[in-house]
Amino acid sequence: MLDDLGALPLFAGLDDAQRRVIGTVALDVHFAAGRRMLFDGQETRAWWLIRSGSVALDTTVPGRGVVTVQTLGAGDVLGWSWFVPAQRWRFGAVTLEPVRALELDGARLRAVCDADPSLGYRLTQGLLEAAVHGLHSTRARLLDLYAQPPDGRRAP
């Protein structure tokens, strides 16, 4: 598990001792394709770091059915809602293919971070980087860059 954790960018900034501590609150888990991992609105207890496979984040929109908001893959964090009150899933999640992930027990992770603020700080840095990447990608999608230019800015 120690070597495995070191290979994950999120834990690259941690030393061996800190990775060992993370190993005590992490589980290697597998999900079959088509398995619903999260239901929006349910209480959060853990979050996942996807190691392989892909997951669709979705929500139900009246008139449109279940809409995929984003897909996640290897190296992505699944379960950001765990980090913020009211700790309920904002979106659902279903595996699109077999998924291997590291499951992190939320309450225990919080306890080890409280006990070792240096670990908490480094982990937070890694998570913040991942969150900022996600924010940038979402903003890029909002630009709708591949759309037809508006009439006033059309090309020759």
Place this chain on the structure above:
Amino acid sequence: MLPVAYRVVERAAQTRDAATLRLQPDRAPLRRGRPGQFYMLYARGIGEVPISISGIEDDGSLAFTIRDVGAVSRSLHSTRLGALVGVRGPFGIGWDTSSAIGHDLVIVAGGLGLAPLRPLVLELFGHRGDFGVITVIVGARGPSEFLFRDELAAWAAGGDLRVELTVDQPAADWGGPVGFVTDPLARLVLDPATTTAFLCGPEPMMRFCADLLLRDGLPAARVQLSLERNMQCGVGVCGHCQLGPLLVCRDGPVVTYATAGDLVGVREL
């Protein structure tokens, strides 16, 4: 500098507003262009637009993928089989693969940006042994907006390269990835010492991708991008395509991020 007559011998609709025309010389052909170069296409009585080559055939015919975004492109886009189109070129600098021999290649296309990258990919198939892992990431607004869909499927099935498609906007009939091209790009495990990247799409898209690649340690000189400006003369005389110290028709359209990285983010440049 005068347009040469080419005849439309094939027209394939790609999306609701983009089509690929295959043009054959009516008489003597123009010089054969390289992937990444562009030609000026003339719609008689309407005007001329710069279009990158999307296919270079052995029989001397050229393919251009045109999106209806204005008067000239609308006329070209709707050109019928057998009609004549004026062609000048080839112009500019294309993709540089010679400096990437032995490297892994990352090719990122967004929207219509796949068109100038297609001949590069086709050329790579002919020299597959010269390169390591080749990853092609293609982003589109929605599932129906991908260019060359059949070819993308064939490339993915062929095993010579990794193909990752992603859409910005989900659709009911799409079970594939949803996200911006930077999402699959960020998931790639790259060796920055032996990777070269080729980017084509809207300029912000290329900027975001280049920033990610630089963050991963890729030198800016090994990130190539194709710029789009108001090319008119095609030979660096008229100045309409000036971008700071560059005349894109002459110094581009393919430039490295080392050359253009500081220019593409400047407002109104």
